[in-house]
Amino acid sequence: MSAATRRTWPAIPVAILLAACDREFSATPPAGPQAERISGLTGYLAWTGTAVFLAVVAFLLYALWRGRRRAENAAGPAAERTLTLWVGGAVAVTTLILAVTLVLNFQTGRALAEFAEPDALVIRVTGHQWWWQVDYQDPDYSRRFTTANEIHIPVGRRVRVEVQSRDVIHSFWAPNLHGKVDLIPGYTATTYLRADRPGVYHGRCAEYCGMQHARMDFRVIAEPPEKFAAWYEGQLKSATPPADSVRQAGRQVFLSKGCALCHTVRGTPAGSRVGPDLTHLATRRTIAAGTLPNTRGHLGGWVSDPQKIKPGAKMPPNQLAPNELHALLGYLESLK
């Protein structure tokens, strides 16, 4: 069986029902070797399960049909022998299927754990209520940086993701790439990913983590290595000082109206790590952990009243004069 057949296997029942759906959100089409291994196993489990289910229902219906036509019970030693044979046989087949399943489970589990390649990249992901802090690791400290809610990775290279939490339990899940791994306070867990196709892959928090668990998404953006390298270099830089007066005013608003109490913009005095690092906010696709597209309108709504969009979020509402908000948005949009 070719890899391609294996990949489409489990997708068949889903595809039939959901041909029109946005595949990006689906856990079924794998985009890397780890998810593909699981997908192959899923196919085996789903189809074997379907076959067993249909067999049991068929036996049940036959038994009812046969029983209904009886004038007398099937009893006596001969009937008992027949029944024992059938039931014994069914149990034996069940046991055999389960044994095969067990071995396949172990094989897949082992393959997932032994996904051995040198790491292109080490990323540390820290869960917060309700957003993702992403730290790119490098032996050279000057080549480390922090971002949020968007993870860029180079296509075709293994990435080591170390996950941890500083508040409650979260779970890191990008279904197209791999299964989930929990972020448990006091522990650091490690998972290995590789994306073989460029694309934007959705991820979400999978463990209930409080009020806004539903809105704690992230994106994994797999890019060709050269594009990734360019992005990496861009992220390493500090924010460009604003050129025009509106943006300068916006920076002043940022620094004086409370934003800097929680957020970092590298290259400015704002260095707090309570909320997401905003140094390159304008390069991200979404805001509020995948809740809204990163447009000026949404950004303005979010800054003014995050509680309306994401009730319970840790960011307080900000009462800014219209010109202040205008300037601030201009500044934020310039953080490329």
Place this chain on the structure above:
Amino acid sequence: MSSTEAQVTAGLLDAEGRAEMERTWDDGPGLRGWLRATDHKSVAKRYVATAFLFFVLGGVEALVMRVQLARPENGLVDPELYNQLFTMHGTTMMFLFGVPVQLAMAIYLVPLMVGTRNIAFPRLNAFGYWVYLIGGLLLYSGFVLNTGPDGGWFNYVPLSGPQYSPGKRIDVWAQTVTFTEIAALVAAVELIVTVLKQRAPGMSLNRLPLYVWAVLVTAFVVLFAMPSVALASMMLALDRLVGTHFFNPAEGGDPLLWQHLFWFFGHPEVYIMFIPATGFVSEIIPVFARRKIFGHTALVLALVATGFLSFGLWVHHMFTTGLPQLGQSFFTAASLMIAIPSGVQVFCWIATLWAGRPRFDTPLLFVLGFIVLFTLGGITGVMVASVPFDQQAHDTHFVVAHLHYVQIGAFVFPLFAAFYYWFPKITGRMLSEALGKWNFWLFFIGVNVTFFPLHFLGLMGMTRRVYTYLPETGWGPLNFVATVGAFTIAASALLFVANVFRSLRRGAPAGDDPWGSHTLEWGTSSPPPAYNYLHIPVVQGLYPLWERTPDRPVVTGMGTERREVLLTTVLDAEPDAVYQHPGPSEAPLLAALAVGVTFVGGIFTTWAFVVGPALLFPALLRWFWTQERHEGPRTEGEEPA
């Protein structure tokens, strides 16, 4: 010791004796009698009714959630309320409906099925109900007063710890759980003693009905599983109330400890609901197939094996926590292995239907629906037992689909079968068959329409416990279908309630044995008298009513003016002793109230742990001081031979 029923009824115990039995075993009239009741049937009826009420409340919570999820970005409820709703739904269904209703059914049925007059420790039994009721009232009072828990029914720390859940919400949850633990544990003790020591003479263990076997296994599972969650909830309460750090990683505590303790209870809990349900099925199938069950011994062994294996599965709730892979393998193996005894049961039931002449009344329909839904839920259970697959499916709607197929299919369907089957015995009237068939088909269709699409939503990446989702996820259409299904289930449940109320007033009189059944309880009147059996029957086979000899031997020589029960030996059910049961008393209610003061008060002040026990003491004094009510001279011939 034994004579025939005919002789006895003619001579030894006439109408006068019958009246005296009635006086001895009656709990008294009016509200006072109701509050003091210790008859297992009275207690069980209010227990089942209360649990069913909670089932309806849990169902309403589910409906609100389904409406909220029917379309993306729906605004029916805010996240604060939604998170309470799924916590309340899970807590209600598991702690206030699932376990209690199964124990309550057992409290009603087991004493009748083993041929005794009341459950062992009847006052403890009454106490268990009151404690359970206080727990349920606490949870719903909290919810109504906007102090409903919002940490999920599994209540993971540190989210539920003092730092991330200030306020009293989680304390309400923890104490509700404490109450239901006490109720379950006392019921388990009573049931074990009843089964092992109060069986009718002749009902040796190898003649124990399969349902009673199932209850016995379940009671032992309760006994070993509940202390784990009792410990966990106590540690959580201590973390929250007095600042211990059992689960706080910053102080050397461990959040994973909670998960181990919780699931060491939480997985067996599923089987606490499921094992008695298979007992219902094993009782109902032979009656409606009109044939003895095939593979009695295999079915007993399957029950016992399921009970044991249920303790080896808990880590499969924790496959994504990063536990060592070799360790996880054992739990995968155990999770697959438990499919074998389940398979044995399903195949034996199908074989019995094949060899018998099935009669398609409502109880059997629910049983057949059970076999289909349970097989599907069992197969998805085998799927999520796989570590790699579970890493994708865990905490998605795939698991929601799986668990509801198992819970509804393998527990609620047999429970409804049992309701239809035993309703005539309990009330003396039949439920309507026509309404029953509507009830079944709407339920069966509703469950599939609601939960089958959730498998696909899970595979499409829809996680659990989300109050909303974005339109571009594409999850809208299937969610809408599921919501339609949920209303179908609600309509079916309404039909059932209507059927019960209609039949209580206008149902056809049932007679003693409307189905042609084989277990002892169908040999007494419907509803059974307070003393269950005028004469304790002597059991002559595995199918007492199908296999009894025409002379129908019974036990004689038991006193009538005191609450005497016959104790028999554990293995062979040889008469062993006569034991006097205590009469009705208000002490269990008072003791339960004192326990209520302790734990409800403990949410607010540690002084409650001083005041509560001080109140408990006089209640217990009254409880034990008034054990023996009829102190009269014993008459001749009371000792059993």
